[in-house]
Amino acid sequence: MARDDLRLAELLCALSVSLDLAMAQPLEKSIRSCLVALRLAQRLGLPPPTQQTTYYATLLRHLGCTATTHEEARLFGPGAAELRPLLERIDPARKREALPVLRQVGRGTGLHRLQYVGRAVVGSGEAQILLAVCEVGSILADGLGLGPEVSTALYQNLERFDGAGTPRGLAADEIAVATRIAEVATQAVIYQYLGGPDAVVTVLGRRAGGWLDPDVVAAYDEQLTEDLDTIDVWQEILEAEPGPVRRIPDDRIDAVAETFAHFVDLKSPYLLGHSTGVAELVDAAAVSVGIDDPRTVRRAALLHDLGRVAVPTGVWERPRELRRTDWEQVRLHPYQSERILARSAVLEPVADLVALHHERLDGSGYPRHAKAGDLPVPARLLAVADVYQALTQERPHRPAYEPDAAALVVLAEVAAGRLDGDCAKAVLGVAGHQVPGHLTSRPxxxxxxxxxxxxxxxxxxxxxxxxxxxxxxxxxxxxxxxxxxxxxxxxxxxxxxxxxxxxxxxxx
Known part of the structure; x- marks a missing residue:
């Protein structure tokens, strides 16, 4: 990772794909929305600092979206993730628009469906969910060092121009202009996908003065979205970043990675601290297995589970054995992590490692069924740390293992030829276990x-x-x-x- 390549926008564009996955939206939806928002800000004649705030506030609009998936699953049922695209585009002030959501609530839960529908109609717990999304998005933006203006804009994400939004019921100019622009741009991109230019104009016009700022809507026309399917939106948004272009000092990269580790681990209470725990283990164990510069494997540890956000929380919190369809989704999450990170040249070395964190020396891992010869030492170390850290945390289907019991499981995996012996000894050593002699793992x-x-x-x-x-x-x-x-x-x-x-x- 060369210092000259550490451009904040490139890093955040890559990571914004995880927001699209978490919201069950098409990939690069956040980037497209960001581009439209920036064009709107320029058309409105806003100064460069406000344009930059709009840029980051729109790109990271859904930064708080993993914070409430646990509560959403309880409120709407295990398939709550499928409701997110619907919830993002309906106007809650129009009751008729809410009907498609009610039809989806609790599907597949049998007799329990009436309970889910009842909770949805009453709105039990909904206010806390909305508040949490705003609060967490704002805190995470602060952790990225984006400044108070971006944090404020994200905190106000769910406010409405007419004052009927949340969490504070702000109205009109009380709401940050970046937030008002981001909402119009997001709706424009969503309806461009769904119905084309006419649908965008119709929806924005109907919502102007209620949900949306009428002045921002008036600045919109189809020229702002007509080229989105023909240009390279990734390259376009990087070239359009309002100056000064922001870069990340080398000593701040881990802080950005750690913020997204928290974003991922908020997916479920059972996952809290997992990514950072794995990072601490690999960081402490790296030198003892011959990794002279542990930065890449540490960053891989922080970001290895980004693909988890694409899997519904109901799968991660299933209290019984996973069904075949559940496993198909779980097995793909390392691929999704790689897919997110490989979009950035800065993150390619990290992407190569995260793709392998569930592979095993004997080829029994997933998703590639790679074998020992395809697994470099950093990937082997990451795999061991991931297993040990997961074992020591509670999961829906089992209590947390005591550290000594977790160590025995790791050693058994080494003996079975699935985990690397030297890496296991290093990880268990930094975790406080005495592991005598040389451990050898054979495929x-x-x-x-x-x-x-x-x-x-x-x-x-x-x-x-x-x-x-x-x-x-x-x-x-x-x-x-x-x-x-x-x-x-x-x-x-x-x-x-x-x-x-x-x-x-x-x-x-």
Whole structure:
């Protein structure tokens, strides 16, 4: 990560994709909204500092959106995430617009659906949810160092021009102009997706003076959105950033990453502190496994679970065994994390690591089923730290493991050939456990003796030759060979040789 490349807007544009996923919206929706908002601010003749506030306040408009997913699941049912696109575009002052939401509330919950619908109609807990979104978004923006104007704009995200919004019931000019512009731009982008230019004009016109600032609406025309499907909005928004262009000192990158770690971990009370806990473990253990510069793996630890936000909270909080459809979503979250981070050249080294944090040495991990030969030491370290930290935290389906019990599980994973022994020793050591000797992990649960046999087999030795070299009976050698074939899932010498190569079994 070269210092010259540490541009704040590029970093935040990449991370804004996680906001789109959390809101179940198309990717780059936040960036598109930001571009339209900036164009509106320029058309209104606002000074550059206000344009810059509008830029960041719109790009990060949904920064507080993970804070309430737990409460939303209780209020609207396990499928609450599917309601977010609806809730973002309906005008709550128009009762007819709320009907599609009620049709979706509590779906799939059987007899319990009436309870969810009843809570939604009464609005039980809704005010606290809305307040939390505003409050957390504002606090996180402050953590990003964006200044009080952006924090204020995000706190006022759910205010309405007519004073019927939340949390303070501000009206008209009492609301930050950046917030008023962001709302019009966001609605324009949403309805451009849904119905095209005519739909945008109709909706904005109907909401002007109520939900939306009529002066901002009057400044809008379809020229502001007509090119969104033909330009590279990513490049366009970076080039359009109001000056002065803001950069991040190297010693502030971790603070930005940590803010998004908090954003992710707010997804569920069960996840609080997970990402930062993993980061502390890898940071302390990195040097002992030969990682001279732990910054990249620490940042990967802070950001490794960004893809979690794309998975409904009801899945993460399921108290019983996950269903097949749940697992399909869970298995994709490392890919989603990589997808978010790889959008930025600054974050590419981090993206490469987060993609691998659920892979295992024997190929039993996900989503790629990568094996030892494809897993660098930083990825192995991240995997161990992730497992240990998760075990020591409560989950819906189990209580937290005591530290010593968690350490035993990690050691069992090493013995089974799934986690790296040296990385496990390093992580457990910084966590306060005494781990004597050298831990060796072998793929597919192979024993040390079976690894010896596999090396000879791969080099073309017959069973009798293996028996002579290892000083065992031919029958024992044959048993070893058959067990090895069964464990690694091949049936030929060439297949065994390839397995050994891919898993680094010819190197110490």
């Amino acid at each position: 597919a649960g192979l024993s040390e003796r079976e690894v010896e046999v596999l090396r000879l087999l791969a080099r073309g030795r017959a069973n009798a030759e293996i028996a002579r070299e290892l000083v065992v009976s031919p029958r024992t050698a044959e048993h070893h060979v058959q067990h090895i074939y069964g464990k690694i899932g091949v049936s030929t010498r060439a297949g065994a040789a390839l397995f050994a190569l891919r898993n680094g079994l010819f190197t110490p």
